[in-house]
Amino acid sequence: MASGGDDAETSPCCALQRAAACLVLQIHKDSTFEDSLMDSPHQPKKPSLNREPKRSQNQSAPPPQKDAYARLLSQHHSSKFSLYLEQYAKDFEKEGNGPSVQAQSYGLHVQQQIREQVPRDFSDLPDVLPSPVKNKGEESSLSLYMEKLSTRGAQQECEKKQGVSDRQRRGQRRDTTTSQDGDIESGEELASLKPNSAKKHQKQQKKNKDSNRDVASKEAELFQGFPQSPKKSSMAAQEPDKSSKSKRKGPPKHPDEEKNREGNLNLGVDAQTSRPISPHGKDKKEPRASTTSSPADKSKSKDRRGSKKQVFEPYMTFEEVSHGLKRGELLQGQLRINPKKYHEAFVPSPDDSRDIFLDGIVARNRALNGDVVVVKVLPQEQWKVVRSDTDCESDTQTDHARKTAQRKTNPSGSEDQVSDQDELVTNSRNTALADTVGQLEDPSTPRSNGGILQKTAKVVYIVEKKHSRAATGFLKFLPDKPFALFSPVDHRVPRINVPLADCPQDFSSRPGDHATTLFICRIVDWAADSNFAEGRLAKTLGQAGEIEPETEGILIEHDVDFSEFSDEVLDCLPKNLPWTIPPEEMSRRRDLRNECIFTIDPATARDLDDALSCKLLPDGNFEVGVHIADVTYFVEEGNCLDAIASQRATSVYMVQKVIPMLPRLLCEELCSLNPLTDRLTFSVIWKITPEGKIQSEWFGRSVIRSCVKLSYDHAQSLIEAPEKLFSPEELPPVDPAHPIDEIHQAVLHLHGIAKHLRAQRFSGGALRLDQLKLSFTLDKETMMPQGCYVYQYRDSNKLVEEFMLLANIATAHHIHRKFPELALLRRHPPPKAKLVDDLQELCTQLGLDVDLSSAGALNKSLHTLLGNDEYSSARKEVLTHMCSRPMQMALYFCSGVLKDQQHFKHYALNVPLYTHFTSPIRRYADIIVHRLLASSLKCGPHIGLSMAQVEKQASHCNDKKTLSKRVQELSSDLFFGVFVKESGPLDSEAMVMGVLDQSFDVLVLRYGVQKRIYCKSISELASFHHRKVGKMSELTLVWLPEDPESAPVEQLITIFSLVEVQLRADDAPMKYSAALKRPEDGKS
Known part of the structure; x- marks a missing residue:
């Protein structure tokens, strides 16, 4: 398999020469056209690449012009051709003294050499060939190209002086395995190579790397005598190349993207730098170059014409993963993604300590919830700082402790109304609002004396794709695009580009008719250079909010085979x-x-x-x-x-x-x-x-x-x-x-x-x-x-x-x-021992003498600690929920x-x-x-x-x-949402299960459901205050008086507090929320 990008050979084959000749001929034609535009009195003269255009103070900078060479090179999808052309030009250039006044004669010499190598018979070349052009165009095109090479060489020198290694600068492309049409291979494809094929693949990669070093050193030597301003060199190297965007994989820009759902799957540079600690930012000790190592590295990669910016790192090979696991440099585990804050993910730590944290979608590297992955732990300076004694967090902070809810013991909820007998936690509801006490702070929390570090990592290989790669969601129409944008209901699944051919026939003309229609989409690919996955619509389910379409979506998403038996x-x-x-x-x-x-x-x-x-x-x-x-x-x-x-x-x-x-x-x-x-x-x-x-x-x-x-x-x-x-x-x-x-x-x-x-x-x-x-x-x-x-x-x-x-x-x-x-x-x-210790500390904070030394001791504690009054069962339910986390x-x-x-x-x-x-x-x-x-x-x-x-x-x-x-x-959540919509609002007593600094969670006693109540959503509150009494977290709610002559009513919210709530249907299908009711006199 030929690898692209960095595997160009110095002795190209005949077919490559013929194709290169075609490109140069096309360059000549387009360059002549550009020269005519530049010489036209009606067109502004194109500025030199080494100068910044003059403009007024209020005038914004015009977009950089694109010369014929860059345009044609970006339109051609094979980076092998581009590297060959660069090498070809440099070989001729080395016969002289660099891009000086002899550039025109070099251009003539190059033209003559190319014409000698172009075959007389053009029958195997494309049907449309460029017509012959004048020497003036050839000279102009090659002069501009030499100038670009000079710019790149000067930029390399600046980078070296600034301490940027040549290997890191080329890291984005050097480990990416591509076919000749530029399609990136997945880690699974690499893993499926036969042993001897894999060895050949590794040898070829090594050969390519050596070749790249030679090419880079030649470029540096070639332009050593032509210094440039580092700033101008950088600007020239970062000249945008719009035509290099793939028509198939490019992320669509749509007004709805900003407000699609809780956050935006923006995996570009801005998304990376917005994190307190980037999982790919400073890992310079890696044996493999990172494709998204840092925003600076991403910026430097823009000078590679004809290639898209890499969003994700290429996966390691099967051999590399095997050796890394044996040496203990890599870890394997099942990925769990926070359902409420999908940028947070975790894999279990092999030493039973705190789970390993994966910060952001890029760190997950296209793995989905439930996949078995191999991760590489990042350097210690990039680990997450947490505090073990924190029991509150802002609604905008990382809800880190929810990780344990997804690791909770299997709820039995048995179909015969008896548990599966061996299950520790029976009939539990895997809601995402668990774990609200004993929560850990956001990585932005400053390091304190009591601060501890949590390991962070990134995915380097997917061992088994256990996620079904199917999702329910909605379609959004994108004008002037050959695809629609599929937005999954489950935020842990990426947005997906879907061909318009898969959409309903009238979708393009009447997209509003399908705004509330549920679809099933299956992911078929997710390229390393795309923010979005690619998929195909599998089925139109029906209207959102109806039980049967929603039920079918649940079954398909969770890979349940409900087809008839063959x-x-x-x-x-x-x-x-x-x-x-x-x-x-x-x-x-x-x-x-x-x-x-x-x-x-x-x-x-x-x-x-x-x-x-x-x-x-x-x-x-x-x-x-x-x-x-x-x-x-x-x-x-x-x-x-x-x-x-x-x-x-x-x-x-x-x-x-x-x-x-x-x-x-x-x-x-x-x-x-x-x-x-x-x-x-x-x-x-x-x-x-x-x-x-x-x-x-x-x-x-x-x-x-x-x-x-x-x-x-x-x-x-x-x-x-x-x-x-x-x-x-x-x-x-x-x-x-x-x-x-x-x-x-x-x-x-x-x-x-x-x-x-x-x-x-x-x-x-x-x-x-x-x-x-x-x-x-x-x-x-x-x-x-x-x-x-x-x-x-x-x-x-x-x-x-x-x-x-x-x-x-x-x-x-x-x-x-x-x-x-x-x-x-x-x-x-x-x-896990660490989580038991955390729970023990939490129970101590609550004033509960719970014995967690063994299963029997815990069972005895649950039946003896909580009294015998009418609410003892509710308190036991809350404590049971807390004890289920470890x-x-x-x-x-x-x-x-x-x-x-x-x-x-x-x-x-x-x-x-x-x-x-x-x-x-x-x-x-x-x-x-x-x-x-x-x-x-x-x-x-x-x-x-x-x-x-x-x-x-x-x-x-x-x-x-x-x-x-x-x-x-x-299914139970679905039916209860319908019940609230049809029969609500529903009033019930509730017991507080956890207290944050701006919200609290309650167990609705009449129905056994758990909901979060946000203080800011309570319109009748004058104010609310959070504080810690010892190690106990509590909220004080100050209610507006019902009449001007009355004093405000204060209500104290702590764990085990009894409150009155009302369940109400939301505007979204099947969704409902809990509203706190005003306390009665004497019950505040």
């Missing part, structure tokens, strides 16, 4: 319906169809994958069974059905619908444990004492027949009325073989054992951080929200949770014992990958081994676990996955689980 997938399902269990399969299983087995699920659930049984034994103990749908019987490893299930990895539960992992025939029929139907299952059966002590355990494949489908409400009613005789009308249809009283007693026995199991877990050091979950009642026809409420986690939920946990823990031990290298397990790392996510992994079993531990459950076994209909990880279990019991084939394949699938399941949780949260 015929190839459906062909893997049984054809003869209704399906019955084959007799030979029945004979291989334990027959439990006569046992009292039932399901407990949400009333609307259709994918019933777990059932319970409990039978009193003669010795007073119980036989308790957990029975899980045997999905692997229908999903054969390696077929099309298995492939789509492994790709989707999880079902996605939204407010109004479910995107299933498996076809509905399996989810809702063949695998679902529907009542009064024979179904295949995997069972774990224990002999347990009434106190929850396990005496024996059995695993095996079985056949069950559920006798009733209970909802959580039904089960709760049975638990709360142990003496009541329930009538058939109070419960769903029941199998006549099992009386209602038998089912009632089984539920009560399970509840009693579950209470003992739960007490043992928490006394043994388990932790659970419950957060509020919002549920909706929907209109059956329109699916619009009619009401909403905070879901109550009750004893019936706890009953199911305890036995699912017990089954998962037992299965984890079994498969790890049988397959120590292949077991798919689930671990939960402990919180927690890490639970992760699937392959046991053979981690050699130290200490890393297998699940922090929140405080158990050494854990996995997921109980939901194979909606989680692919459970399917792998089922296959391992079947193989270990000799009732199924040996699993065909290697250790590396299990680990890869585990990582994919982690990604998909995170995305599915985020989709669930966004």
Whole structure:
């Protein structure tokens, strides 16, 4: 592959000579035309390049004129041609004594030499050739060109005298790999080179660099005797070259750009210098030259005719990255971008200290949220100065502490209204206004005695593009442009140039008709020299603010496959319906169809994958069974059905619908444990004492027949009325073989054992951080929200949770014992020590004696510190939210990958081994676990996955689980926004969660949502004051009196303060805000 820019050879090929000759001939023609204009009495005479034009005091400087050589050179996109022409001219020039009075004779000599090298046959040259021109034009063009070379040589001398190294000056282009048409290659393309190709590529780069040094030294020697003013040299070198702008990649200038959204994606020099500390400003020790090293370097690069200014650095090669990681010079991690302040991004620090900060979009180098990137830490003088004891910040300062909200433990918000059991933080809402206490100051904060440094870095390589590269947003029409500007709703995604051909047919003539239309756009490229990405419109969704278009946008943005299953997938399902269990399969299983087995699920659930049984034994103990749908019987490893299930990895539960992992025939029929139907299952059966002590355990494949489908409400009613005789009308249809009283007693026995199991877990050091979950009642026809409420986690939920946990823990031990290298397990790392220390300090500031030494100690603190009054649950919710910040996510992994079993531990459950076994209909990880279990019991084939394949699938399941949780949260936010718009305004009590210097965050108790209230938006306030009392941050709000004779009312805002708020719909679709209500007398 030919590299452009700096790889010109001193002996060009014949084709290059012919093309160069064409350019020179065209130069002659255009130069003659320019001379005629310059000699015309109606045109002002063109000033010399070495002089500044005279102008009046009030007259602005006219734009610099562009000579024919620069214009044609900039129009030609290959920098190889331009370098050849420069070298060609210098070779002839060196025969004389420089650009003196002999320039005209040099021009004649050059003309003669070129004519001798131009082939007689012009058939392979462009169809339109320049006509012959006079010698006068040739002389004029070459004289101007020599003058430009002189200017450049003098500028080099000035730079050297000022201490600017030649290598740094040429850094912008020297590491950029381009094809002959000027297209920049991505880091992934470099990584995909074969080893020998990569070596050749590196050798060629080295050769190019050496050649560049020779060319630069020749230029310097050539013009040593022609000094110029440094100022004038710089001006000449920075002469703008408008025609060099690419028609395809140039950032559009549009009036709406300034007010597009919270800030402007202006990645030019001004955007860099506006930062307190530029991530690319002073890194002179790098082995690679920076393409955007500093504004000064950018300025110096303008003298390179025909090339666009680089906005981003070229990515390192795969070999360079590999060596850098091995030497510890580079770090790898997942990029997280602040959703509210998109110029802030973070990657985790490998030493569990404070996250590494990436300041600005240029530092991210075209990586998007969630991508796995390699970063290079910047020199220490460019690190960020923060203070650990700050708990306030201005609305205009960096909201740095929000980084932890995006790293929060997976919220379970489980689709069956029971958590995923192992999740530390359940039902949490990943809102961006978390982390408002204990916040860190902006980099502009002066260094103080208590100041600490936070590492900053820049992205040098993208290992894996985990972001979908899809976004929902709006189109903006750009006059006189062949493309439209796509503005994503998510500010973390760049603005995108979209071809007009992708836009609606009448978009150019009637752009206003589409102003509120939501589109889906996919990024297809993002060049290193462009502020904007390039993309294609994938779909027109519909009007913003409507539930279905917004829902579809959420799914596409988060890479959720909601397409119909293909015929190839459906062909893997049984054809003869209704399906019955084959007799030979029945004979291989334990027959439990006569046992009292039932399901407990949400009333609307259709994918019933777990059932319970409990039978009193003669010795007073119980036989308790957990029975899980045997999905692997229908999903054969390696077929099309298995492939789509492994790709989707999880079902996605939204407010109004479910995107299933498996076809509905399996989810809702063949695998679902529907009542009064024979179904295949995997069972774990224990002999347990009434106190929850396990005496024996059995695993095996079985056949069950559920006798009733209970909802959580039904089960709760049975638990709360142990003496009541329930009538058939109070419960769903029941199998006549099992009386209602038998089912009632089984539920009560399970509840009693579950209470003992739960007490043992928490006394043994388990932790659970419950957060509020919002549920909706929907209109059956329109699916619009009619009401909403905070879901109550009750004893019936706890009953199911305890036995699912017990089954998962037992299965984890079994498969790890049988397959120590292949077991798919689930671990939960402990919180990062530094963040725990920060939290401990924060709790001390609040006067809370919270013990964070272990999961169990924290759980005990949460249940004993906050009192027993009516607001104790609200205070616990606020503290739970604060304690969730340091927690890490639970992760699937392959046991053979981690050699130290200490890393297998699940922090929140405080158990050494854990996995997921109980939901194979909606989680692919459970399917792998089922296959391992079947193989270990000799009732199924040996699993065909290697250790590396299990680990890869585990990582994919982690990604998909995170995305599915985020989709669930966004769906809930969407419906609540609609509910506020349709039913609002809504009044509620709220508790303050965090205090800043101009705003504060509240938890709206009635609905479980969190909102930020800005003091400046409260029109009835006379003033507000922020102060710190000890280490506590507080705001004093001074309300205007309701009548002139009354005194102003003061209201104190601190963490745990109770306030009254009103939720109101905003003008933007689906958006709402919280307004603080005036305090009543005596409650201020």
